[in-house]
Amino acid sequence: MITYSDLGKLKSFSMLKKEKKENVKDLLTADRVKNSSIALGGGLKYNWAAMPVSENILSGLQALSDEAQLIDKYKEILSGKVMNTGEKRLVLHHLTRGNVLGAEVAADGEDKDQFYKDVLASIKDFSEKVRNGEIKGSTGKAFTTVCQIGIGGSDLGPRALYLALKGWAEGSGVKTLEGRFISNVDPDDAASVISDLDPETTLFILVSKSGTTQETLTNRDLVLKTLGSMGIQGYNPSKHMVAVTSKTSPLAKDESMLASFFIDDYIGGRYSSTSAVGGVVLSLAYGYDTFRKLLDGAHEEDCLSLGKDIRKNGALMDALIGFYLRNIAGYPATAILPYSQALSRFPAHLQQLDMESNGKHVNRNGEKIDYPTGPVIFGEPGTNGQHSFYQLLHQGTDIVPLQFIGFRECQYGKDIETAGSMSQTKLNANLAAQIAAFARGKDDENPNKEFDGNRPSSLIYGDKLTPEALGALLAHYENKVMFQGFIWNLNSFDQEGVQLGKVLAKKVLAGCEGDDLLKAYADLLI
């Protein structure tokens, strides 16, 4: 019997609040660092040594995980229960990378595992034909560029993953089609991308689950009209566009598309990077085999996330410590700090994943809750951030918990030695130094040069940012956010908070219908 109850009703939460608070400064030793790593998928590990959790607190977190039945609830998702309670939908993004439980999940009169496998097969077939030149543009030229048109989950995750693998592909000799992205309804976004595209060799991927997203349809029309009016002999823009959409959307019926790839209502936008939403663009850009490796890494992490022992389940441990920092230590924000330029847009993806999933004020039954939920998420790559906002992280008046990410090797393989060390060594020396500096601080007679320390941090690390590692990293955060949603008793899979703005924007476009306030603001802007 699985019980869903608010955090305040858990005995283990009351117990945890009574546990003695710990200082990272006192806890952190070299031995603790060596004994605090948990294997994730894809060769990655999660290290929690610099988090303010004692043995007693860890026992308390384990008790909370057990009492709140976090793993059982994950299994509910995997077995196809209606876990998106607001929209009454299954939650099946794990199935897009492999069936973790082996359970049969049926919906819409079909085997969903088979459905996602069929989509994968169609992506494989199409992407190979494009990459080997069998499928060409309307003027007979092979495609060299793929341009995704989508917004939110149809943009942030796929874009972050595309950028994360660019150096790996070049360093590994994997053939690459250049990737571009148009998302914003600001016409300058499309204009900027179009300004250096060759229409004849570009394939557009139109991504909208509903087929009704205002920004995406607007940008489709803008692209088609702009390219179509260039007067290129024999050029037909509609032969340069594929769709990723649901079978029931208006786009699915658009016969002008070169091809269509399907998703369904059980894949939320922010969880769609491993579905066709990310799969088409990544398979076109780097080959289906690369995308398949990414899925394998994600699947491995999904399997590891099933363990009930928090000391062996990195996503679970990360989720529980994050909950502790938010609801007991009381920290309202978390920074994501990848020491990897390839992950430059990964924090922006996690910002959506986390804040859109758990930035909620009602529980899964739609009742108001009385404790803090999802934190503010932000971040930039290191070492860049060290020369920017780290000042506040080190010496500001608020404490911001930190999530570091690092890799032993670079991607391009074009590192050189200067001043006695390789750049990659300098990068990671900075990373190691920062964790120690944040945790330990430094005494000084001059308070302006004093560091209080006790800034909690974790570290995800691995040998290299490969497709497998990237898939595991993605799944780690998806599963972390899922577990935190369970702790807070939220539905992490809907997003009612975005609806009101859409309704009011339509009113403004329709002339405000007599709403003075909207008109006053529109008068400033339009």
Next chain:
Amino acid sequence: MITYSDLGKLKSFSMLKKEKKENVKDLLTADRVKNSSIALGGGLKYNWAAMPVSENILSGLQALSDEAQLIDKYKEILSGKVMNTGEKRLVLHHLTRGNVLGAEVAADGEDKDQFYKDVLASIKDFSEKVRNGEIKGSTGKAFTTVCQIGIGGSDLGPRALYLALKGWAEGSGVKTLEGRFISNVDPDDAASVISDLDPETTLFILVSKSGTTQETLTNRDLVLKTLGSMGIQGYNPSKHMVAVTSKTSPLAKDESMLASFFIDDYIGGRYSSTSAVGGVVLSLAYGYDTFRKLLDGAHEEDCLSLGKDIRKNGALMDALIGFYLRNIAGYPATAILPYSQALSRFPAHLQQLDMESNGKHVNRNGEKIDYPTGPVIFGEPGTNGQHSFYQLLHQGTDIVPLQFIGFRECQYGKDIETAGSMSQTKLNANLAAQIAAFARGKDDENPNKEFDGNRPSSLIYGDKLTPEALGALLAHYENKVMFQGFIWNLNSFDQEGVQLGKVLAKKVLAGCEGDDLLKAYADLLI
């Protein structure tokens, strides 16, 4: 007589805390929107209608501004007092765009106003010769690309401004040299940029005030070695590099440089966008006249920031309301939300500007203080953010104040009408709708569809993102952050918080010198 005292000692602060708190929902009307705009420079306006400030609170903020002598302290900066109290330096970035007070400022035995004017003249001369082909690369080809190598303030501001003007330049028919940026010591950053550069037509700009920045010197060496070893006939990489540095730095003595442009110790990195740090790359990319217009916009805003009436001084009003939200309403973060794809990296610049300036726990005399200072700053362009983290902003358990930015016209001039409206109109309809939705919220029987509202926001708006508008926008935030530093009695111009990490990173590179903890972390990573 100007007095510097901690916030807790101000009578006006005690008075303000007693003022009745206000709900945005109750205050906001169409009339208030119409009557709450303040002119900034460059044709921009700042509107504070959706902020929770009543007439009484505004009077209290005016009293605080007067009691804390905010304008007098700004004049201290302009007249060349030692306002960077930690490093015992003047603070002269305003002089880089024009002498607001007309006061003579002397330091290092020279007239500083003249010094910055001379630098400008050298930028004008050099950039014109590069752009008209008089100065060529070592193989006789004209330069078509400029690549800045710098980090922190030598990267974030110049990069944000470069991106912000790209569409304007194309839409206005201004000749553009392509701009690229290398910042991170991660070797993949340089490898990625180099992978699609033509060495023969690329001019590198090496930017480091001290001439000792680890990342920047490492990337210089990496670029020189990589390009030098390509075996291009007649190619000499040292004839493709200029320096921006201080006269006393080791770089200033590097005679291999094609040219050098000087800054001094009185320009902090995060305030250096209008000095040679931003001026060289922007003048090369878009022409000196464009950069000069940006300076004019900044100068205009600097002049407007002198006004003592908070209702007529946008930077001052923004600073005071931000202080109110932080220290009386108690909100720990602020989101920057430009509805302009051109400003995609502007929030990252503001993140540094604000968090590095005011993320401090000691006052300007180096004594610990007992109130919150600078907030966490983050943001992404709209409408993209609407499909991402806005869920938390609308319905999360914490309130995050918002700063919107918008423009009536796009930059490229390639907008079209779809579904009855232009894309730019759709963009701004969304912006107007969001402000109203955040402020007013919406009742609903289903709490999952209920919006509490009362989310405070401001709006900076103008006709178009031109160089003048961009300069004013930059100066607005610089002056806002300066005023907030005065309110909190901080030195906003040093950054001791970045030192400890540098020291420890050197230890790791030197083999840790027996520090077990550093070694333990380094062992995970190196």
